[in-house]
Amino acid sequence: MANLSHLDDSDQPRMVDVSAKTETTRVATATCLVTLGRDLLSQMDNGELHNKKGPVLQTAILAGITGTKKTSDLIPLCHPLALDSAKIEITPHNDESLRITATAKTTSRTGVEMEALTGASVAALTLYDMCKAANPAIIISDLKLFKKTGGKSDYKA
Numbered sequence: 001m002a003n004l005s006h007l008d009d010s011d012q013p014r015m016v017d018v019s020a021k022t023e024t025t026r027v028a029t030a031t032c033l034v035t036l037g038r039d040l041l042s043q044m045d046n047g048e049l050h051n052k053k054g055p056v057l058q059t060a061i062l063a064g065i066t067g068t069k070k071t072s073d074l075i076p077l078c079h080p081l082a083l084d085s086a087k088i089e090i091t092p093h094n095d096e097s098l099r100i101t102a103t104a105k106t107t108s109r110t111g112v113e114m115e116a117l118t119g120a121s122v123a124a125l126t127l128y129d130m131c132k133a134a135n136p137a138i139i140i141s142d143l144k145l146f147k148k149t150g151g152k153s154d155y156k157a
Contacts, residue, residue, distance in 0.1 A: 013076075013077065014077070015077050015079065016077070016079075016110070018079065018109040018110045019109070021109040021110065021151075022109070023107055023108055023109055024107065024108075024150045024151060025084075025105070025106075025107050025149075025150050026105070026106055026107070026108060026110075026111045026112050026148070026149065026150030026151055027103065027104070027105045027112065027148065027149050027150060028103070028104055028111060028112045028113040028115065028116040028117075028145065028147070028148040028149075029101060029102065029103045029116055029145075029146045029147050029148070030101075030102045030113070030116035030117040030119065030120040030143065030144065030145050030146055031099060031100065031101050031102075031120060031142070031143075031144060031146045032099075032100050032120045032121065032124050032140060032141065032142055032143040032144070033093055033097050033098070033099055033100075033139075033140070033141050033142045034097060034098050034100065034124050034127045034128070034138065034139070034140050034141075035096050035097040035138060035139040035140075035141065036096065036097065036098065036127070036131055036135060036138055037096055037135045037137070037138070038095055038096050039134075039135065040131055040134055040135055041092070041095060041096060041097075041098070042095075044092075049131070051130060051131070051133075051134070053130045054130075056127065056130045056131060057090050057098075057127075059126060059130060060088070060090060060100075060123045060124075060126040060127045060130070061088045061089075061090060061123065063122050063123055063125075063126035064086075064088035064100065064102055064119040064120065064122050064123030064126070065086045065087075065088055065119065066122065067118045067119045067121065067122025067123065068083060068086040068102065068104045068112075068115040068116065068118060068119035069083060069086065069115075070118075071114050071115045071118040071119075074118060075114055075118070078114050079108075079110050081106050081108055081110070081112060081115065082106060082108070083104055083105065083106050083112070083115065084105045084106050084107060085103070085104070085105040086102075086103070086104050086105075086115070086119060087102070087103045087104075088100065088101070088102050088119055088120075088123050089101040089102075090123065090127075097139075098127070100120045100123045100124055100127075101120070101146070102116045102117070102118075102119035102120035102123065103116060104116045104119060110151075111148060111150065111151050112148075113145050113148055116145065116148075117143065117145060120143060121140075121143060124140045124143075125140070128140060144157060145157065
């Protein structure tokens with residue numbers, strides 16, 4: 001079994017000690033898909049969906065940014081990070097679904113993968129919440145780390 005960094009020598013949960021690491025610029029991008037259905041997406045006007053709750057995509061973007069900033073409040077062993085940047089983009093994937101791309105950036109001793117993944121997740125959940133009355137069969141799928149740079153190693157899916 002792989003060495004899990006969040007377990008100590010007694011297999012008890014712990015927050016990883018990053019004090020000896022060097023501060024570097026770290027960037028992570030996560031993506032996911034939200035399948036809203038053709039009927040909902042056909043209602044897009046100038047790149048936005050509107051409903052009784054307001055502008056759907058703009059609200060999801062704001063929620064995703066908030067999610068990146070609140071990650072350590074939601075994930076117990078994540079380090080609280082001062083983010084230099086958080087960006088959420090929502091773009092058409094096909095005629096039924098949207099792609100969410102969340103990018104988080106910091107200069108720190110630890111990475112921002114969890115912040116990017118949380119941002120994408122919260123944006124997707126906000127889309128679901130704002131559109132569920134029109135289509136309760138919305139699907140959120142394919143959440144993944146797309147790439148990360150900085151720190152000990154880089155990664156690209």
